[in-house]
Amino acid sequence: MAFDFFRRRQKLVIIVMVILMVSFLISFQGLEMLFPSRDPSKLPVGQTQSGKILGRQVSQAGGDLQILSDYLRLGELRSEAVLPYLQLLNMGDRSELAFVLLQQEARNMGITVTGAEIDVFLSQLGWQGAELESLLDRLRSQGQTIGMDNLRSSVGKWLLVQKAYESAVVLAPPSEQHLKHLYQDLKENIQLQYVRVPAEKYLDQVAEPSAEEIDQQFQAFRNVLSATDNMDAPQETFPATDSFGFGYKQPNRVKVDYLLVQHEPLRRALEPSAEEILRYFEAHRDQFTKEVPLATQPSTAPATQPAPTRSVRKTLREAEEEVVAAATEELVQANVDAILRFAEAEVGRLASQGNLKEGQSPYDQVAAQVTLGPDDQTVRDALEREVPRAVIDRIAQMPLDKAVRELARGVKLQTIVYPWGRHGEFDVDPKVKVTLRAQDKLTLGAALEQITQQVFGPTTPATAPATQPKTQPASKPTTQPVQIRWGMFTRLRANSREVLFPYGGEESLRMFPIAVGKTALVDRQELAENQLLRSASSSQQFFGGQWLTETAFQAAPFQKSDKQTGSTVRLNEDRRAYVFGDTMGVMLWRLTQAVPAYVPETIDSIPGLRQQVARDIKIKKAFEKARQEAQKILASGKAMEEAAKARNLDLTKTEMLPRKQEVNLQQMQMMRARLTGRQPGLEILLVQPVEFVPSRVPGLSLPTDAIREEFLKQAFALAPENPEASVKDPSKPAVIALPSDGSVLVAQRVDYRPPVVGEYEDQYRPRLANQALAIRQWRIRSEWFNWDNLARRTGFTFAENK
Numbered sequence: 001m002a003f004d005f006f007r008r009r010q011k012l013v014i015i016v017m018v019i020l021m022v023s024f025l026i027s028f029q030g031l032e033m034l035f036p037s038r039d040p041s042k043l044p045v046g047q048t049q050s051g052k053i054l055g056r057q058v059s060q061a062g063g064d065l066q067i068l069s070d071y072l073r074l075g076e077l078r079s080e081a082v083l084p085y086l087q088l089l090n091m092g093d094r095s096e097l098a099f100v101l102l103q104q105e106a107r108n109m110g111i112t113v114t115g116a117e118i119d120v121f122l123s124q125l126g127w128q129g130a131e132l133e134s135l136l137d138r139l140r141s142q143g144q145t146i147g148m149d150n151l152r153s154s155v156g157k158w159l160l161v162q163k164a165y166e167s168a169v170v171l172a173p174p175s176e177q178h179l180k181h182l183y184q185d186l187k188e189n190i191q192l193q194y195v196r197v198p199a200e201k202y203l204d205q206v207a208e209p210s211a212e213e214i215d216q217q218f219q220a221f222r223n224v225l226s227a228t229d230n231m232d233a234p235q236e237t238f239p240a241t242d243s244f245g246f247g248y249k250q251p252n253r254v255k256v257d258y259l260l261v262q263h264e265p266l267r268r269a270l271e272p273s274a275e276e277i278l279r280y281f282e283a284h285r286d287q288f289t290k291e292v293p294l295a296t297q298p299s300t301a302p303a304t305q306p307a308p309t310r311s312v313r314k315t316l317r318e319a320e321e322e323v324v325a326a327a328t329e330e331l332v333q334a335n336v337d338a339i340l341r342f343a344e345a346e347v348g349r350l351a352s353q354g355n356l357k358e359g360q361s362p363y364d365q366v367a368a369q370v371t372l373g374p375d376d377q378t379v380r381d382a383l384e385r386e387v388p389r390a391v392i393d394r395i396a397q398m399p400l401d402k403a404v405r406e407l408a409r410g411v412k413l414q415t416i417v418y419p420w421g422r423h424g425e426f427d428v429d430p431k432v433k434v435t436l437r438a439q440d441k442l443t444l445g446a447a448l449e450q451i452t453q454q455v456f457g458p459t460t461p462a463t464a465p466a467t468q469p470k471t472q473p474a475s476k477p478t479t480q481p482v483q484i485r486w487g488m489f490t491r492l493r494a495n496s497r498e499v500l501f502p503y504g505g506e507e508s509l510r511m512f513p514i515a516v517g518k519t520a521l522v523d524r525q526e527l528a529e530n531q532l533l534r535s536a537s538s539s540q541q542f543f544g545g546q547w548l549t550e551t552a553f554q555a556a557p558f559q560k561s562d563k564q565t566g567s568t569v570r571l572n573e574d575r576r577a578y579v580f581g582d583t584m585g586v587m588l589w590r591l592t593q594a595v596p597a598y599v600p601e602t603i604d605s606i607p608g609l610r611q612q613v614a615r616d617i618k619i620k621k622a623f624e625k626a627r628q629e630a631q632k633i634l635a636s637g638k639a640m641e642e643a644a645k646a647r648n649l650d651l652t653k654t655e656m657l658p659r660k661q662e663v664n665l666q667q668m669q670m671m672r673a674r675l676t677g678r679q680p681g682l683e684i685l686l687v688q689p690v691e692f693v694p695s696r697v698p699g700l701s702l703p704t705d706a707i708r709e710e711f712l713k714q715a716f717a718l719a720p721e722n723p724e725a726s727v728k729d730p731s732k733p734a735v736i737a738l739p740s741d742g743s744v745l746v747a748q749r750v751d752y753r754p755p756v757v758g759e760y761e762d763q764y765r766p767r768l769a770n771q772a773l774a775i776r777q778w779r780i781r782s783e784w785f786n787w788d789n790l791a792r793r794t795g796f797t798f799a800e801n802k
Contacts, residue, residue, distance in 0.1 A: 072127060
């Protein structure tokens, strides 16, 4: 019977035997060839001219960068030598892959590194002898398997990259002609006064365009973004100095959902315990020091010199205020991270279980799980708690912050986060005096209402004085009573009792730990107008990251090709961002829709587009009427002020205008960082040091450098032929047409200041030479460590792993 079975299935048996024999012969290696491993470390990330880049190479590069940054602290070196390394880290998510490509490029260039060079580099970082041994001991005590060979290997790889970069940099000093020309652009100044004749003034005098004209205009500009939609590349919309900025191509648009965890409500709600304060102090003793005089013999130094001191640790009592503040901040950060991890896990769980509700953001569903709103029974019960009579009696002309603490203790709440401070139109002083009054029973809710009425009080007009006595209520430019509704948050760690947060009522007074929101389908300009989202960055530091308003438009649907750039953002992918400014916090955000820019097929496929095209045609015709009117003003020979008054137009006088202005970009970024409460670090040096740009003229729309240069060229044509003669006498007026501004100017010079040759030689030449060289160094470094340039140099393309 068995023989009969094999005879009937002879072919099948032979096939099975062949497979078994082949498997035996080719062993494991053969099986892996037949059934390739999906181990990510063995998969190719991409391909260069020199071969494949594997996942394990990128992982190794990540380990090397961690050694260089976290253990050897290369990024903290106070020297310009660190700038190439910071530039590499500035590539963000691609820095590890870029490190692999840069090493490969260096080896292809024949670059080598010796052991002596590694020794010198380590000593420059301060790692030698006892310091280096101490570092290795500390790593071993932490359970790290990193040894001296690992440290030297990582340094050697970085030196490969650094030497390749330095060998490619060729810095020639700026020419004398360039410096003199730059000096003239900066120091030759002219002041204008002008009458602006706007084209819009003559729209009513222009007939409606024909259907044929509308179609011709639409066809001419249907593939061009409008001026408002193309702020990043205005030269595409204004290809010539006489361009109006017409464009009907629809821009890239995105929808963004977000969940924000705010720092300030948590900071007010959380209070570290005595144990946490002591633990923080013990772990960070070296942070809390003071200077004390040296116990030495009487000094013979002059009395004007400060006495010598030494640094000693403070006691906990001496450092208590600093320690509490630092421990609170650590507690806040721990809670923020825990809330975000909960939200990320919950969004993933909802998605995996198919419980995402259609039309509702997953962030809304997460927020609903951790929020007890004003109508929740737990919140209502808390507000119904009776305030003890002793507490009512004590809160009499008591500062607001102290009164709120008394209330919370009296009704056995952890705390009440009352919204003092600046919130939009409100500025609530925590020291304003409040009083509770009650003949009989007083609930917590009623007590808070009394306090709110006193704090925001009888409202006053918006023109009230900016400074008021501290006992006065906060002013609000409306007669509507201020209402605050309360809620609770259920995900606070290290709290055993409830906390009340402002949850509803006046929107600007809302101080809840989390906030959720979403945008409509918006373009880049509209997204940048969102005050919260435009303040969100991928980096915890003010510099070194990418702003959300930029990242959102790097979504996969907007990428022309994934081969070189790689998709950085995918739809419904959760990402973290750090929010700076008034609303400090960390957010989760995701793109829920990304619509690439497109050319409308017909003029009627976009609502309102036909009307916009018709108006643009009329503007162009009205502009010619404005030009004619400007010529009439010029021909009248009247004084500018008289001509402007006769036509009900404004006469404007500019400041002194140079051809170019010096803009210190690093100082600007430092100011921005400090305004957001951040201390700028070495990343500031990655910003272009200085820029020389054509002068901007307030009140005029001159969107491109070329248009500003053309305007200034015509303005400086009014300069006196002989600078030695009197320059205070106004020049003859001239007509300057500005299609980008939609106006025609009648302008004349009213003052002029020539450049001074002696000033150039004595003061400006050395400084301009240094600035020109610094700009060139920055440009070369930025271009060398630019991802797109690196991918081009190495021929890198991403793999299409399935």
